[in-house]
Amino acid sequence: MTAQRVKAVKIADQVVETLQDWFRTGDLTPGMRLPPERELAARLGVSRTSLRDALRQLELLGYLDARQGNGTYVRQPDGEAMSQPFRTLVRALPQNATDLLEFRRLLEPEVAALAAERLTARGRAALQASLQRQRALPDHSALLGREDARFHDVLAQEAGNTVVLRVLETLRDLLSDVRAISLPAAGSSRTVDDHERIIQAVLAQDRDGARQAMRAHLDDVAQTYARAVEQLRSPGPHPLPDLS
Structure with a gap:
């Protein structure tokens, strides 16, 4: 029999798995405060150093909220929390922003198609109201950017897939960060x-119509972003687009 090397598992990683099991079983729920560090380490049978490493990992993943002087609380991971580990990559490599837009183009046309198939009365009313609000807002408005995000959220909700919804929340959060770093928000009537x-x-x-309309919209977003990057490389003022 050929000997095989067994990969060692760090104690901190084992703690992460145990705590995630507690999240899944309801032993830890959003809003709950974790026991003191010494007590929790004793309960898990690990050192406080290993526990701290595990808690840092879970905080990065969005499961925990460490409040200075007030303890550590369980939270429900959301798009903002889930995007945190990727933000450094986006800042370090601008090409990652282009890759994110490409990934969005692969995903969101199918989301629009699912939303069309599964549209509810509530979603119908929400989309109609969103369009009215977008038309009423002035061009280049920060409010228009937020309404844009709300519109995409409604589509994701109507698609009825919670995994897709969380992925899109993370993706939009990353693109929002890219916009804040590289591209000033600039709504446009063309987007509306x-x-x-x-x-x-x-x-x-x-x-099919929803899929094609979303694909055309995201093609336009990607092309506008590419032009904006070129403008950044040239001297002078740079009016830049919205990535919503």
Whole structure:
């Protein structure tokens, strides 16, 4: 029999797995405060150093919220928390922003198609109201950027897939960070026109139409972003686009 090397598992990683099991079973729920460090380490049978390493990992993953002077609390991971480990990569390598946009183009057209198929009365009303609000807001408005994000959230919710919803929350959070770092928010009537075409297709429950309208919108976003990057490389003022 050939000898095989067994990969050692760090104690901190074992602690992470145990605590994640507690999250899944409901022993730890959002809003709950963790026991004191000494007590929790004794309960798990590990050193406080290993426990601290595990808690740092879980905080990065969005499961914990360490509050200075007030203890550590359980939280529900959201898009912002899940995006944290990737933000350094986006800052360090601008190409990653382009890759994120490409990934979004692979995913969101199918989300729009699913939203068209699974549209609820509540989603129909939300999309109609979103379009009205977008049309009422002035161009280049920060409010328009937030309404844009809300529009995409409604589509993701109507798609009815919680995994997709969380992925898109993370993706949009990363793109929001890219915009804040590299591209000042700049809403445009062209974006709202794109959104209207998507909404009309979804309201008609036209899967193919919704898919094509979203793909065309994201193609335009990617092209606008590429032009903006070129502008950044040249001297002078740089009016830049929205990535919502």
